[in-house]
Amino acid sequence: MRKAFIAGNWKMNMTAKTGSEFIKQIAPLVKDADCDVAFCVPAILIPAMTEAAKGTNIAIGAENVHWEKSGAFTGEISSDMLKEYGVKYAIIGHSERRQYFGETDEGVNKRTLAALAAGITPIVCVGETLSQRKSGDTENVVRRQLEEGLKDIDDITKIVIAYEPVWAIGTGVVATDEQAEETIAFIRSEIGRIFCPKCAENIIIQYGGSMNASNCKGLMAQPDIDGGLIGGASLTLDFAKIVNYNK
Ligand code: 13P
Numbered sequence: 038m039r040k041a042f043i044a045g046n047w048k049m050n051m052t053a054k055t056g057s058e059f060i061k062q063i064a065p066l067v068k069d070a071d072c073d074v075a076f077c078v079p080a081i082l083i084p085a086m087t088e089a090a091k092g093t094n095i096a097i098g099a100e101n102v103h104w105e106k107s108g109a110f111t112g113e114i115s116s117d118m119l120k121e122y123g124v125k126y127a128i129i130g131h132s133e134r135r136q137y138f139g140e141t142d143e144g145v146n147k148r149t150l151a152a153l154a155a156g157i158t159p160i161v162c163v164g165e166t167l168s169q170r171k172s173g174d175t176e177n178v179v180r181r182q183l184e185e186g187l188k189d190i191d192d193i194t195k196i197v198i199a200y201e202p203v204w205a206i207g208t209g210v211v212a213t214d215e216q217a218e219e220t221i222a223f224i225r226s227e228i229g230r231i232f233c234p235k236c237a238e239n240i241i242i243q244y245g246g247s248m249n250a251s252n253c254k255g256l257m258a259q260p261d262i263d264g265g266l267i268g269g270a271s272l273t274l275d276f277a278k279i280v281n282y283n284k
Contacts, residue, residue, distance in 0.1 A: 041071065041257065042072055043243075044073075044076070044098065046268050047078045047079065053082055053085035057085050063276060067094065067280045069284075070094065072283075080101075087124070098126030104144075120155055125157065126157065127152045130145035131201070132201060142186045146187065158195065160243070161196055162201050163186070163201070164203050165179060165203065176223055180227055183198075183227050183228070193228060193240060198240065199243040200242060201244075201245035202217075202220070205247050206247070211248060211256075214255045214256055225240070242264075243265050250270065257282045
């Protein structure tokens with residue numbers, strides 16, 4: 038059985054002060070969750086958020102991680118730096134990184150391997166743009182992102198995949214339950230083909246893109262959807278309703 042996993046992606050929001058206050062407010066509302074719960078936060082907030090989340094069931098993640106342990110990489114953060122604060126997850130290959138900061142499948146692969154080597158669980162994001170979907174390319178795009186981004190991984194079940202259709206991110210246009218399930222089932226079958234059938238059964242695959250307190254139940258009821266990667270709705274106490282989707 039796969040354990041559900043609901044994670045927030047704060048993107049470039051919150052400050053150490055507002056974030057700590059928020060974690061304190063939401064912690065009692067998510068304490069009885071049956072799923073794993075995390076917030077992935079801007080690097081500079083990690084010390085304060087790990088402190089605020091101490092003694093709760095909330096794990097803290099990063100929004101990216103570099104592939105080298107140290108060196109001349111201005112603006113980047115290494116896995117060692119994250120580990121020092123007990124960071125458990127790192128989002129890798131988010132479409133905003135791909136779109137605005139030139140991240141490639143090759144970079145995604147290097148970052149994913151580095152996170153795994155450090156014992157950080159990568160949340161690897163894949164997903165198609167609207168024009169790719171309209172031209173019937175969704176499966177080709179996602180297949181390429183999986184094949185290129187997940188090369189040379191020994192135990193694929195140690196990563197989490199987030200399927201985030203770019204057209205659904207921050208737009209309020211959520212994928213229908215059927216659209217999300219269809220592509221996530223495809224991703225699972227690709228993991229079976231590229232890695233092993235057992236791996237496909239065990240890997241956690243989240244949906245992300247305008248997921249909120251009203252649409253989470255339907256999405257989470259789909260057989261292949263194991264969780265959510267939540268942007269906007271993870272900045273409000275509504276996030277607790279998503280975490281408690283089954284109550
Ligand atoms: P929204 O939930 O704001 O659409 O963002 C989704 C996302 O990008 C999570 O990584």
